[in-house]
Amino acid sequence: MARYRDLAARVRADVLRGEYGEGGRLPSEEALAAAHGVxxxxxxxxxxxxxxxxxxxxRRGTRRVVLEQPRLQSFGELLSFTRWARSxxxxxxxxxxxxxxxxxxxxxxxxxxxxxxxxxFAVLRCRTLGSAPVMVERxxxxxxxxxxxxAMPADAVSVTELLEAHGLVLADADHTxxxxxxxxxxxxxxxxxxxxxxxxxxRRTTDPTGAPVEWSEDRYLPGTVxxxxxxxxxxxxxxxxxxxxx
Numbered sequence: 713m714a715r716y717r718d719l720a721a722r723v724r725a726d727v728l729r730g731e732y733g734e735g736g737r738l739p740s741e742e743a744l745a746a747a748h749g750v751x752x753x754x755x756x757x758x759x760x761x762x763x764x765x766x767x768x769x770x771r772r773g774t775r776r777v778v779l780e781q782p783r784l785q786s787f788g789e790l791l792s793f794t795r796w797a798r799s800x801x802x803x804x805x806x807x808x809x810x811x812x813x814x815x816x817x818x819x820x821x822x823x824x825x826x827x828x829x830x831x832x833f834a835v836l837r838c839r840t841l842g843s844a845p846v847m848v849e850r851x852x853x854x855x856x857x858x859x860x861x862x863a864m865p866a867d868a869v870s871v872t873e874l875l876e877a878h879g880l881v882l883a884d885a886d887h888t889x890x891x892x893x894x895x896x897x898x899x900x901x902x903x904x905x906x907x908x909x910x911x912x913x914x915r916r917t918t919d920p921t922g923a924p925v926e927w928s929e930d931r932y933l934p935g936t937v938x939x940x941x942x943x944x945x946x947x948x949x950x951x952x953x954x955x956x957x958x
Contacts, residue, residue, distance in 0.1 A: 716757035719748055723758060727767055732778045738768060790952060791882055791917060793839050793847070793930075794870035800954050805840040806849070808866050809901065816852065823916050823927040824854045833858025835871075838901040839930075841954075845902050846936040851928040875925070883920040887950050889913050889939050892931060902933050909934060 723738070732738060739747065741755045748755075762768050769777045789795040797804035813831050821828040832852045839847040851871070853861050857880070864874050872882065892912040899906040911932040917925045940951045 715750055716754045716761065719744070719750055719754060719758040720761040722748065723762060724767055727762075727778055736778050738778065787885075788872070788882075790950065791885055791915075792870055792872035793849070794873065796952060797841055802841045802954070803843075804869060805843060806837050806869065808835060808837050809897070810834075810836040811862070811866075813858070813862075820852050820927055824852065824924045826854055831855060831858075833862050835861065836897070841936070846933055848898050848901050848931045849928065850930075851926050853926050854924060857925055880925065881920055882917050882925060884922075885915055885917045887913060887915050887939075894931070898931055902931075904933060911937065911939075913939065 723744070726732065738744070738759075741752050741759070744750075744755045744758075745752045759768065767778070789799050793806075794804045811834065813833055815829045816824065816826055816832045818828055820826075820832060821830065824832065826832065832854060834850070834852045837849040837851075838845050839849055857875070860875060860878055860880075861871060864871065868874055876882070890912055891909050894902065894904050894906055894908045894910050896906055898904065898910060899908075902910075904910070911934060913930045913932070915926075915928045915930070917928075919925055935955050938953050938955050940953065
């Protein structure tokens with residue numbers, strides 16, 4: 713992990729524990745650098761990330777102020793359904809509906825940077841919160857990573873955690889959120905009428921070298937989750953929150 717990301721994670725954890733209090737001021741850049749044994753440049757990069765997430769203010773010339781807000785999600789929680797659910801105090805679950813090797817279609821080949829028709833490992837899962845189905849997950853993995861996933865227990869709750877246990881670092885992700893109509897598999901697994909609107913998140917995750925690790929399409933029942941985007945000059949941060957269907 714880059715040093716500034718590590719520092720941002722530490723400061724974020726301090727904020728979430730209430731170390732500085734809502735509206736409190738962070739230590740100076742010099743004090744943070746000395747306390748964590750990093751350069752002031754690293755501190756500035758970490759603070760830029762926290763500003764982008766809305767953790768602290770972005771006023772220049774003053775010590776950063778902690779903003780009043782709900783708990784933020786980490787990068788890992790946004791990638792992993794299991795970690796996200798646990799962070800909310802929910803009980804995550806799921807079952808593998810189908811898994812196996814097949815040829816990549818044109819979209820999958822482009823996202824995974826493999827030749828069309830190359831063998832990929834595809835997994836179809838139904839994900840639950842508190843035993844209620846909320847999402848159908850379709851994930852495709854390129855060859856070497858697919859071999860790791862294929863060897864995992866069928867009842868594994870989190871593929872992300874198991875990949876990390878094998879030393880695979882998930883460094884970056886691109887997300888696209890839109891609507892899609894439920895197909896017969898969605899309707900059967902989620903208990904919704906065929907053709908009903910579902911919230912769709914498509915995600916490509918890469919390792920530190922930029923090599924694709926997975927291409928996933930997750931389809932959520934309406935009223936179960938919502939995605940929020942925070943914009944800033946530094947970056948754009950995406951978060952996911954739980955909703956209760958009315």
